[in-house]
Amino acid sequence: MVKAIVLVLLLGLSGGSVCAQKKPVKQPAAPGVSAATVERVVRTLAADDMLGRASGQPGGEKAADFLVAEFQRIGLEPLPGLTDFSQSFPVYEAHTKPILVSVDGAVVPAERYVLVSGQPKLNWMHYDEPSPRVITIGAKDNLLKEIRPLLNPQANTIVFVDTAQAKAFKRVAGFVARAGLRPDKPAPFSTLLVLGAAPAGPLKFLVTATTDIRTVMLRNVVGVLPGLDKNRAQEQVVFSGHYDHIGILPAVAGDSIANGADDDASGTTAVVALAEYFKQRHNNARPLVFVAFVAEEIGGFGARYFSQQLPPAQVVAMFNIEMIGKQAKFGPNTAFITGFDKSDFGRLLQQNAQGSVFRFEPDPYPEQNLFYRSDNATLARLGVPAHTISTDQIPTDKLYHSVNDEVESLDLPNMTAVITAIGRAAAPIISGQQTPTRIVGE
DSSP states (O other): OHHHHHHHHHHHHHHHHHHHHHSOOOOOOOOOOOHHHHHHHHHHHTSGGGTTOBTTSHHHHHHHHHHHHHHHHHTOBOOTTOSSSEEEEEEEEEEEEEEEEEETTEEOOGGGEEEEEOOSEEEEETTOSSOOEEEEEOTTSOHHHHHGGGGSOSSOEEEEEOGGGHHHHHHHHHHHHHOOEESSOOOSOEEEEEESOOOSSSOOEEEEEEEEEEEEEEEEEEEEEOOSOGGGTTOEEEEEEEOOBOOEEEEETTEEEOOOIIIIIIHHHHHHHHHHHHHHHOOOSSOEEEEEESOTTTTOHHHHHHHTTSOGGGEEEEEEEOOOSSOBTTBSSEEEETTGGGSSHHHHHHHHHTTSSOEEEEOSOGGGTGGGSSTHHHHHTTTOOEEEEEOOOGGGOTTTTSTTOOGGGSOHHHHHHHHHHHHHHTHHHHTTSOOOOOOOOO
16 A cells, blocks of 8 residues: 555656646746946937047047946956957058049049049059059949958059949948048058949050058957856857947038947947846856947958957857847847858847747848948958847938937837847857857858
């Protein structure tokens, strides 16, 4: 009889165990990031007194000082090798002032050419030796991708751009006008872009200009939350956004400050809010690096310098956060991930968000080349599973790079939900349970 009672008790305990495995108790979601921190930081970064946060300008320096103070407040540590949160590096300001551009004896109007030169005094003619390279960019070519290396000339080059590319050409002209800064001291070469067809016969041209060159110091703002597992000290997880914007523009209705609330005060705010969030949770096995990049808008120089200061093999993932201030095309509580097919980073975040109201989707705008247009690209080319998380509906975003990109245009509750979702979905990666696959062939 006693044996029978014991057997019944054992079966009952076993049955209870099986039942518990079939219906696990759902753990409550981790607390979200601070909505108060999100609003305070984004309003500070996008305020008029930041003057559009242009790299190398007083507004950009003021934004960097504010971010240093935030990292100090949170209790982060400097990146090993630094004594504080500023990661400073030199760049070179080169402003080319064209005097005359002539092709086949006809003066080219200023709005139809772009000139970049590293020569203090330029007097360039068709019979000079060696002859320049001549490149033609057709109507269907990707102008923005093709000309990027040509904006830091390593050989004298003339580029003729099909007039069907007029809109992209104007964008390049605007970029060059505000991108007087370069990562390397300019070589003594020039690139001339002309909107129009190349001459049918032998090319005859004349270009005269002057270029002023000086050294400027820029700085990323970097802080570290050390990992709790000493065996994972070489497995860093990076959270990043760029704090710079485009500064002052021609006035529209009396407003000339390009506040850059969405681009990218929103992403930089996410970096600060996540640093605070993870510091409070105090459960990251892997070390976390929080970085606000400078000079994204003028060529990604901050990300380039940052990538040269640490072995890329020691970075297991990079969460780059760019323009999350408005709802994505998929609706509220969604965001998309660029380069979704280049690693399993995106699929892991999708998996980690299951059971919540939030969804991560693949980039719906592949034609925009967004994977290559933000600071993730620098580390991705080094093999890091580095992706950008965004919500911007960029094909229809009329506030992009305008004086109207202000805090009032943002959906702060949705933005806070996006940042919270990133923090929660990152948990298995920062704990060491998940490691995204590396990117190859970039």
